[in-house]
Amino acid sequence: MAKITIQREARLPDDLRVARSLSATHLGPRILFFSGGSALNDISRHLKRYTYNSCHLITPFDSGGSSQVLREAFDMPAVGDLRSRLMALADETDLGQPDIYRLFTHRLSKTAEQEDLKAEVDAMIEGKHPLIKAILRPMRMLIQSFIQDFAKAAPESFDYHNASIGNLILAGGYLSNDRLLEPVLFLMSKMVDVRGTVRAVVDENLQLGVDLANGQRVIGQRRISGKETSPITSSISRLFLSDGKKEILPREVPLPKRNRKLISQADIICYPPGSLFSSVVANLLPAGVGRAIAASDVPKVYVPSLGHDPEAFGLSLADQVSALLAPLRADAGEDTPTHRLLSHVICDSGVDxxxxxxxxxxxxxxxxxxxxxxxxxxxxDPARVCEMLVSMV
Structure with a gap:
């Protein structure tokens, strides 16, 4: 069988391709994103109008907020970004599962007494909480079992303040499925009719670390992002994986076969807006990512963040492209042509x-x-980004 590569000119937006996507979302393009955080969630919600086949490989290395409390309690990967992307892609209409959606997006109070917050979780386990009572069996029983598995394993000191119930359910499902994320992510996707595929890029409990241009080394996503600590004041020269103390080499963290397959089947690969290092580049570190991308003959697009990104301190747009290419070339080979890893940068027309x-x-x-x-x-504008992406397929 002969293999040929066909190139074409693309109009942005291409009205015909946009209309085709809007009219046949089940047959929509397989747009694959390497991302994390919440920057892509608005675009993801809008993307449901164009395709039900988008794929999202998410970093599980977050070390802030509710996710960090769970990580410290259960020695597990971060699930907050996974849960928020699942909810962004869920069917939020009355034809979906609005009662389950409301439960998964519910947060406990930031200010209530610890005893009252635990009592609210206990009421969910017992089926007395109104958010649980609204869900029909057998979904209700499965969800209760996950919350119960979480509660049984939770230490007495567990801090329930501002906890996401969806995160607690994910944690319980993780613990009851041999400490694996994939089974519970699959189940949660089905529960709320997720219009796409959401996976952790790797199922590993690791941290992120960076080397700064001033020689300093910083470990921990929240310290890198500066969202919960003082922002870094020197540009980032390198990102790496860590066990919290020392660097972990990429070969020790291979990309799972199921995710290699997602990359190989994508119609377009997108490095989307988000915190440059902790949300985007972090997904490119595992062994095999660069090779899988280089082997694909589809457009590979970088859409840089707008506004201020503390992680891009001191970096020009060309420097940001270099930061994306560095881990990909380290995996695929330093002589890999740039277009095999990244074929286009798409900026807003306001960029100089x-x-x-x-x-x-x-x-x-x-x-x-x-x-x-x-x-x-x-x-x-989410619609404009979605239309641009489907036009390039």
Whole structure:
């Protein structure tokens, strides 16, 4: 069988391809994202109008908020970003499972007494809480069993303040499924009719670390992002995986076969907006990611964040592209042509032409300026981003 590569010119947006996606979402393109955090959630919610086949490989290395409390209690990967992306892609209409959706997105109070918060969780286990009572069997029984598995394993000191019930359910399902994320992510996807595929890029309980240009080393996602600590004041020169103390080499963290298959089947690969290192580059560190991307003959697009990203301190757009390429080339081979790993950079039309010109000069790939903002200068218009992506397939 002969294999040929066909290239075409793309109009952004392509009205015909957009209309086709809107009319046949079940047959929509397989757009694969490497992401984490919440930056892509608005775009993901809108993407459900165009395709039910998007794929999201999410970093499980978050070390802040409710996820960190669970990580410390159960020595498990972070689930908060996974849960929030599942909810962004869930069918939120009355045809979906609105009662289950409400439970999964419910948070406990930030200010109530610890005893009252635990009592609220106990009421869910017993089937007395109104959010649980609204769910029909057998879904209700399965969800209760996951919450019960969580509660049985939770230490007496567990802090319930501002806990996401969806995160607690994920933790319980993780514990009751041989400490594996994939089974409970699959079940939660089915419970709320998720319009796409959401997976952890690897099922590993690890931290992120960075080396800074000033020689300092910082370990922990929340310290890197500066969201819960003081922001870093030197540019990041390298990102790596860590067990919390020392660096873990990529070969010790291989990309699972199921995720390699997702990459190979994608119609387009997107490095989307989000915290540059902890949300995007983090997903590119496991062994096999670079090789899987290089083996694919589809468009590979970087859509950089708008506004201020503390993790991109001191980095130009061309530098950000270098940060994406570094772990990919380390895996695929330093002589891998750039276009095999990243074929296009798509910026909003408000970005200065000289910034795009530097990207092309340094990396020999096109940097396009496309109208992607409508009204708010530091926020992408979700419809425009979705239409741009489906037009490139």
């Amino acid at each position: 032409r000289s910034i795009c010109a530097e990207v092309t000069a340094r990396h020999a790939i096109p940097c396009h300026r496309v109208p992607l903002v409508d009204g708010t200068p530091d926020r992408y």
